[in-house]
Amino acid sequence: MVGLRKRSSFCFLYLLFLIKAAQLEDVSASKSFYTAGVVEFAPAKYQGSFLDQLNDNLDDYIQIINSHEASSTDIIVFPELTLNNPQYLTFLPEPKDKIIPCDSSSNDYEAFFKKLSCAVKNVRKYVVVNVLEKEVCTRTSQMEKNDPRPCAPNGLNSFNTNVVFNRDGMVIGRYRKYNSYDLMTNVTLMPELSTFETDFGVKFGMFICFDINFYSPAMELVDLGVKDFVFSSFWYSELPFLTGVQLHQSWAYANNVNLLAAGASSPTGGTTGSGIYSGRQGALVSVMANSPERKLYIANVTKSSQSKSVQVSQTNRKLIVSKHTTGIRLMREYRMDDFTSELIEINNDGLTVVEKLLCHGSFCCQFNLELTKISPTISSNSYKYHLAVFDGDRNYSGFGYTKYKFCAVYACTGKTQDSCGRIFDGDTEIHPEIVFQKILIEGDFPKADKVLIMPNSLDQSLMPLSTDRFEFDIEDDKQMHHVKYSFSTASDDLLTFGIYANYYNGGMALFRTTSSLLILMGLSMFALQNLSPQS
Known part of the structure; x- marks a missing residue:
């Protein structure tokens, strides 16, 4: 009889638990x-x-x-x-x-x-x-x-x-x-x-x-x-x-x-x-x-x-995040040296206004920027900036590809294009040289069945700008997406600000079998060949 009462009490408590859980889930749904x-x-x-x-x-x-x-x-x-x-x-x-x-x-x-x-x-x-x-x-x-x-x-x-x-x-x-x-x-x-x-x-x-x-x-x-x-x-x-x-x-x-x-x-x-x-x-x-x-x-x-x-x-x-990222290994876009790019030259005093149409082949972007210099002398530990445009294929180490177009402003550790797509190491004390007061980028991106056009930004903490700091607008006609991307809140720590369009052109769809994997992996440490349905 005692055992029966204990089982009854347990069942009652478990029932209460289920009722309470169901009530909480109903609240969650509402x-x-x-x-x-x-x-x-x-x-x-x-x-x-x-x-x-x-x-x-x-x-x-x-x-x-x-x-x-x-x-x-x-x-x-x-x-x-x-x-x-x-x-x-x-x-x-x-x-x-x-x-x-x-x-x-x-x-x-x-x-x-x-x-x-x-x-x-x-x-x-x-x-x-x-x-x-x-x-x-x-x-x-x-x-x-x-x-x-x-x-x-x-x-x-x-x-x-x-x-x-x-x-x-x-x-x-x-x-x-x-x-x-x-x-x-x-x-x-x-x-x-x-x-x-x-x-x-x-x-x-x-x-x-x-x-x-x-x-x-x-x-x-x-x-x-x-x-x-x-x-x-x-x-x-x-x-x-x-x-x-x-x-x-x-x-x-x-x-x-x-x-x-x-x-x-x-x-x-x-x-x-x-x-x-x-x-x-x-x-x-x-x-x-x-x-x-x-x-x-x-x-x-x-x-x-x-x-x-x-x-x-x-x-x-x-x-x-931390203000300056120190411990993350970063890869560099493999086609960067193929981009159409141009160094932004800044005035020693006052406001620098940049109005530039930049093209890669027939694809062009309009840049309108306002910058002010804040460092009295040019520092080797300050980021320089390039305008850049590209239209081409993007391969992923032979595993698949897409087509992409972009218009962007991005940081470089020096003045030349080969210094772009890199950041100073964590031990380097960075001295900001300029402040972006305004950036407006405009481009016409051809329509396609499978395309995604994205606002793309990054600061020195490897975080994108918060969405209340920029405006991103797309207006369509029969053939083009007219895209505008802008911000007007001052920034001295930009790494990237641009319009990035991915024109999807297939996927991986690789013809692969486990047997071919074993050859490619050289019978590696994982020893996949030893696995069986019972393992």
Whole structure:
């Protein structure tokens, strides 16, 4: 009888818990915003065993999910390639099967994946993680998918995959990365257009890292009307246009969508950049870390259906940066020396006015600038500036390409073009030489079926300008987008200010098999050939 009373009390308390949870979820659905968290996460270094690395990452994933800071969140997004490794690939359930790995007796799912599901179920929130996935590949399974590519000798495909858990720890979403910059994983024959819906009334689309540079799946989902996105990345920043947060804000602003971007944190290796962005409002919270960290960043995000009536004040914007970035390795745009560029010459006294039409081939941009000199002498440790225009192809180390056009003002460490796309190192004391009082850039960009025209800016803390500091306007006629980009708030720490247009021209669509990967990787440390469907 005592045992029965204890069981009855437990059942009653559990019922109260479920009722309370349901009430909280109903309240969340009725609110005009949702609370999102993105994780800047430093993966464990490759020392010790592969299992040690996995457990190191997993322990802190679960600690973040259970943390007091995370308690207010509706959804948490983790970055790319910061959890498991190719020695511990896992099978994944199909979202349509509505499986809760925590409750599953199947041996298909690795222990770390079940633990994550249990942690999510315990805190009852949506969580997006990126895992290295394995899938059995047979001639029959390839035929069922209308995929003509052969299977690898070991009978496995491997994918770089985003997985979504709902509040019950159930897998409700999956996206396999299509535009892959590495040779570690397979890609799907065609890009997956993956979305998931939440009980707080928001439908999310998913894409991963390098996908942001291509039309499918990211822009295709935008064109289908998706307004909120989760984005996991292991992003290598590149000057002058493609550093992490800089690109996040540009993409979210141009598409006027909400973007939850979680980045891997290895600044000295070149990767960092996380943030939450609300369309034309810009970054709500963002970080470019100077040193590796494992940290959750949180913001309230206005639902797209409420965006006209609810505004987030720019004073509530949180930028987690140092004034001068010291610890981040930065790449340089490989075509910079092909740009049409011209050094901005400044007067020794008073105001310098620049009015210049600059062209690259038939593509031209009009620049109107006002600058004042603030340093009495020219310092070797001050940034010089070039006007630049370009129209051409952009290749990504042989993995894919797009066409792009831009008009921009950008910083250089010297007067020559080969000094552009670089910054002074962290030990250098910088002496600003000029202040930009006004910049107006205008250009006519040809219309195309697949194009995204973005405002692009960057200051010396590797952050874009807040959206209340500039104006970006596009007027259309039958053949052209007439674009104006301007700001009139004085700045002495600009690195980049320009109009950047991506003309999407295909994607990766590489014909790759696991067997070819083994050759290309030289039977590397990951020893993929030793994996089996049971591993």
